[in-house]
Amino acid sequence: MAANNATGEKFDVARFIDERPVGAREYFLLAIVSVILFLDGFDMYFLGKILPAIAEGLGGTPVDMQPVVNYQQIGMAIGAFIMPPLADRIGRKPVLALCLAGFGSLSLWAAFSDGFSMLSVLRGISGVFFSAMLPVGLAFLSEATPKARRALFMSIALVCFSGGNLGSGVMVAWFLEDIGWEGFFIIGGAVPLLALLLLLMVRESLAFRVNRNPADPRIPAQIRALDPQTPIPAGAVFHMGDQDEVSPLGPLAMFGKRYLPQTVLLFALCFFSLGNIALLANWLATFMHELAGLPIETFAFYMIIGYFGGAAGTLIMGWLMDRMNPYWLITGYFLVDAAAIFMIGQVPPQTAVAFVAALIVWNFCQVGGQTGINNMATLAYPPEMRSSGLGWAGGFGRLGGIVFPALGGQALVLGLSLPAIMSITAVPALMIAALVFALGVVNGGKIGGRSKTAPAAH
Structure with missing residues (x-):
């Protein structure tokens, strides 16, 4: 299928993957990765929705939760730098299993926290594990999915x-009074431990194995398991299409001449994008509760409705990324995102229809735009x-x-108004749009930049 069998010298694994029809194995892996990311999203986002309830349960005020939020973000930063390179070295499956076991166990422990200090430490260590689930899971999925469906599957x-995020919102709206804040940590810990069994049902990434060791004897066996009819020549040399030769620098190669401009711009736009997401995920419910008098349960219900805007934005982003210039698409998303964030601060939450409409547009653009970035x-x-x-x-x-949520806590301390806070929060969205546009210019409108090498023989 993907190999040139006349020579028996090379077998193009990338072409083999891309020319395969999407079948049961691809859908099964999509389902498993989707379940794992669902659990990751639940654990990552429920804290902000119940922050005032946790503070009250521990005998404090929402401002006392700022160390918990800060430690969580610090742990997530550490994990994002450590875990993905580990996955590029030892494999996607073992790192996903380590992360599920780590944040599952620590979340269970956090349910029994007796103070802000204990919760801060446990949440900080948990962050090391659940911050890595998204990049490692998406890498795993992208490497197993044919190119024609890759962006769509990742978006799903x-x-x-x-x-x-939606699941945690539903639980807050309907079950917070019944299970208390501790119940969220128990559920967020027990289910990931059960999900470890799912990883036993899938193989390691074929692309990872080829790049780590093309002579790995498991490669031909895995190819035959995927397609028994594919002939593999004796002594085949497995390679990944026309990509550049694997650099001995490993992940540090992204700072070389080939990738440096792209890397700098990606890092900068992610700083503003994930910073804004962390700010609003951790503090928006509190801003609405403290500054606009909106009950936690009511805001959680509004966010459930807003979630469907985010789901639509994500799926539309995945569909359009395969059909148009992705950089101009993402730029447009974040320009509208800035306007929606500004309007959330201007529309009184008691004006339910207009306020929920602003939340829907914001979710559509922020979640969909971040999907495009990912x-x-x-x-x-x-x-x-x-x-990596x-x-x-x-x-x-x-x-x-780390920076943005800390500023959110300071905004409460300084007594800034809701319109002022949301107006300031809209500015990073404009900066993200500018950075994505610049990245598109640098890369000539092509993801990964202009081709530096001629296509390899197959």
């Missing part, structure tokens, strides 16, 4: 990541640095996730 998985960052680097590329870009984003 990201909808499920956002679905974890897809772009995942596909911008070759397999040997794919997890998205992970380290996310790591810089997590640094923004």
Whole structure:
């Protein structure tokens, strides 16, 4: 299928994957990665929705939760820099299993926290593990999916990541009084431990194995398992299409001449994008509760409605990325995102229809735009640095996730009004749009930049 069998010398694994029809194995892996990202999204986002309830339960005020938020973001930054390179070295499956076991166990422990200090430490260590699930999971999925469906499948998985956000919102709206804040940590810990069984049902990434060791004897066996009819010549040399030769620098190659401009711009836009997401995920419910008098449960219900805007934005982004210039598409998303954030601060939440409409547009653009950034960052680097590329870009984003939520807490301390806070928060969205536009110019409108090498023989 994908090999030139006349010579018996080379077998193009990338072409083999891309020319395969999407079948049961691809859908099964999509389902497993989607479940894992759903759990990741649940654990990552429920904290902000119940922040005032946790503070009250521990005998404090929402401002006392600022160390918890900060430690979580610090842990996520550390994990984003450490775990993805580990996945590029030892494999996608073992790192996903480590992360599920790590944040599952620590979330269970956090349910028994007796103070803000204990919760801060546990949440900080948890962040090391759940921040890596997204880049490693997306790398795993992208490497197994044919190119024609790659962006769409990644977008579907990201909808499920956002679905974890929705799931936590549903639980807050209907079950917070019944299970208390501790119940969220128990559920967020027990289910990921059960999900470890799912990873036993899939094989390691074929692209990862080829890039790590083309002579790995498991490669032909895995190819035959995928397609028993594909002839593999004796002594075949397995390679990944026309990608550049695997660099001995590993992930550090992204700072070389070939990738440096792209890397700098990706890191910068992720700093602002994930910083803004962390700010609003951790503090928006509190802003609405403290500054606009909106009950936590009511805001959670509004966010459930807003989630469907995010799901639509994600799926439309995935569909359009395969059909038009992705950079101009993402730029447009974030320009509208800035306008929606500004309007959330101007429309009184008691004006339910207009306020929910602003939330829907904001979710559509922010979640869909971040999906575009994640897809772009995942596909911008070759397999040997794919997890690291998205992970380290996310790591810089997590640094923004430390700075921005800290500023959100200070906004409460300083007594800024809701319109002022949301107007300031709209500015980073404009900066993201400008950075994505610049990246599109640098890369000539092509994800990963202009081709530097001639196509290899097959």
